[in-house]
Amino acid sequence: MSGEFSGFAAPNGNAESHKTKIAIFGVGLIGGSLALCFKGKPGLEVVGHSVNAASTEKYVSRGVVDRATTSIAEAASDADFLFLCVPVGRLEEYVDELSRLPLKPGCIITDVGSTKASVVRHASKLKLQGAVFIGGHPMAGSERSGVEAASLHLLENAYYVLTPSEGTPEEAVEKLEKLLKLTRAHIVKTDAVQHDDIVGAISHLPHMIAVALVNQIAGYNETNELYRTLAAGGFRDITRIASGDPYIWRDILLNNRDVMLKLVKEWQEGMERFAGLISREDGDGIAEEFRRAGDFRSQLPERRKGMITSLYECYVDVPDHPGIIGKIATELGQAKINLSNLQIIESREDVPGVLRLSFKQEDDLDRATALLQSIGYDVHM
């Protein structure tokens, strides 16, 4: 092996003679984003698997993998790393299927499922014929799905949780960590059960609440369309995650059932408490709730990609006159700064507009902020 990855040993130590083969089962948003991080790197070969022949052709024609197959056995054969990137409800079947195949001794099987306890428990019960299973969960994503939504930068700067068990060989974890450096994500290790408790609270519950909230408003809208018309900025922002893939989320919530039921109960108790404050007209109590929330929120990691926001954003105060959007877009374009979205938040004739600029990379955000400030715009995060 040569170049950037010289010395990147295949898990069986057979580094020099063969490329390190990475098999990706389910090349969608997450599988495709991982594939893009690995493909084209010296010493690595990326093979995609789908149950569907049309999908395998698409993976190759979009340049996301080196080759693709509908045969699990072919994808798995001689692979050094096997990434299971299918919906959570399918993960255990894939682990079962792999346990029946002649895998390369010392290969590493990992997954990207949003829940960890059940798949880790399942894998620990199987004889994996010399393979090592390590649970994984890249904590970045978006409400989009499919290989079309995959991006080389999706996982950059995000947290990537690994859940090795007590018996997992340390050197296998190190090999996986070394490969995952290519994603530029930050590795965090924790126990699978604890993972599901925490991620249930900070990701699964917010997704559920967003869906319930949108559906509540959609119900009102049936009798008065002004609900949709007036549902601007804030509502749209906090409910973006309600547009996640229905089947991906069905599997996540069902798989994390016990955690979700406990969280929903506690959420309902929180809402009851809030309703009590309102019905008793306890203004101080309401203000205290907002104060506590504001305090905790201000301690959240800033601009951390992953949960709830997968973009880097800033706001620019702009005088409300025609042409300003084009002017800013042109300035950014001339500086070769990649803008991924641009939106007017408030724009009335007598009120200064606020333009929201979204970027996929932190560096673009930093450069845009510096450029726009240098030419006199008021930019804030």
Ligand SMILES: NC(=O)C1=CN([C@@H]2O[C@H](COP(=O)(O)OP(=O)(O)OC[C@H]3O[C@@H](n4cnc5c(N)ncnc54)[C@H](O)[C@@H]3O)[C@@H](O)[C@H]2O)C=CC1
């Ligand atoms: N969507 C997100 O933001 C995140 C999702 N995850 C996890 O990543 C995994 C994949 O999710 P995404 O990439 O978002 O979904 P996706 O829908 O973009 O990709 C799923 C892939 O699995 C394949 N697939 C779907 N149903 C299948 C079935 N029944 N049998 C075999 N293959 C099937 C699809 O063809 C596709 O290639 C899930 O386990 C999810 O929990 C993890 C982090 C973030």
Ligand SMILES: O=C(O)C(=O)Cc1ccc(O)cc1
């Ligand atoms: O879209 C967002 O902001 C998310 O919260 C993405 C997300 C969805 C599922 C995961 O398991 C991890 C991250």
